[in-house]
Amino acid sequence: MANVAVIGAQWGDEGKGKVVDWLASRADIVVRFQGGHNAGHTLVVGNTTYKLSLLPSGVVRGKLGIIGNGVVLDPDALFAEIERVRAQGLDVGPHNLRIAENTPLILPLHPALDRAREAARGEDKIGTTGRGIGPAYEDKVGRRSIRVCDLAEPATLSAKLDELLLHHNSLLRGLGAPEFGKQPLLDALLALAPRLLPYASAVGEVLDAARAEGKRVLFEGAQAVMLDVDHGTYPYVTSSNTVAGNAAAGAGVGPAQIGTVLGIAKAYATRVGSGPFPSELFDDVGRMLGEKGREFGTVTGRPRRCGWFDAAMVRQAVKIGGVDGLVLTKLDVLDGLPELKICVGYKVDGETMRRLPAGMRAQAAAEPIFETMPGWPGSTFGARSYGELPAEAVKYVRRIEELVEAPVMMLSTSPDRDDTIALRDPFAG
């Protein structure tokens, strides 16, 4: 069986939604294994645009969707999203969506703490999505989480809420934010139980049965390697492991099940939120990339910071993320630029480095080392074969392959699912 995992190779927003949708049509099951509703995947199918945050993209293609235990799940966000896509004509219910019974929940106190913390950090804020993702993961490793399965045990739920509130209210009090009372939370969770529990499942077993039947599983990553809690630009990161290795732990399967790993990268670079971004542009080219590439956050609407493709960073993401091949997206946004730059390394305190250093000060001090390449005349928009690309565009892609030490396995040339140049079927292994 050849499974496929898709991860972001930059700072997120690489266009994973479209790629995952393309792959989902070839898969039997699509699994989310980390993150939560901080993710935003846009899928364009014909004239309809679907904006998904929590739902595995396979639901659009009528495939079985699984939310793995590695996700932090906001039930209100989930049901709002289900209603939204149902209104767009999609059929979503317990028959085609399973949620790991051991998935930790995001409760209203998590976004409250997330926002209070960000406000307290002031200028130094992380720039989180304010969805409570970090505090929910903290509770998971702090062994305080309320998990989906707890909804079936009112006594457990009540005791766990006491423990959770003791912790959170102390923090909220310290931050001068309003505290939470137990009864409204308990009532809400008890009311939620009959709606959420029908989706609860031992998804490890479901995936094991799928393996035995030779089904194809697509693991859908959210965010990206440079936002990984261990390997990203810490502390300006999200709170989960976004690397392909986490697909196993976050779904409840063995590492051998992950299969081929695709890293998605834009032909340039963007970032939302704070943190180091060595190849960032502050000039007209940066503004052009933002406008032409419509670089506004799907979840928060924030304008994204834009810059040149950082091959040193993507190479690092390829190594750490376990990427077998890249999918390059939004090449058309570079159409018409007279010349292009690619970051190939950094100067840090006078020393040349091939990888971004780990220290906060060193990361902030890293200056990009650029290589310049000619741009191309004409358009790459909507190209469906390499033959349709200008020679300079092909050279740009080839140079990226050399620098990041991974082949480009697919090119995406417009938001339309069919405007894809697939050089290899990743499910073929």
Ligand code: IMP
């Ligand atoms: P959090 O995940 O909400 O805690 O935010 C932490 C950092 O990750 C911030 O810089 C966010 O902008 C960034 N982030 C979280 N989710 C996404 C995403 O889906 N795309 C891009 N950036 C994200």
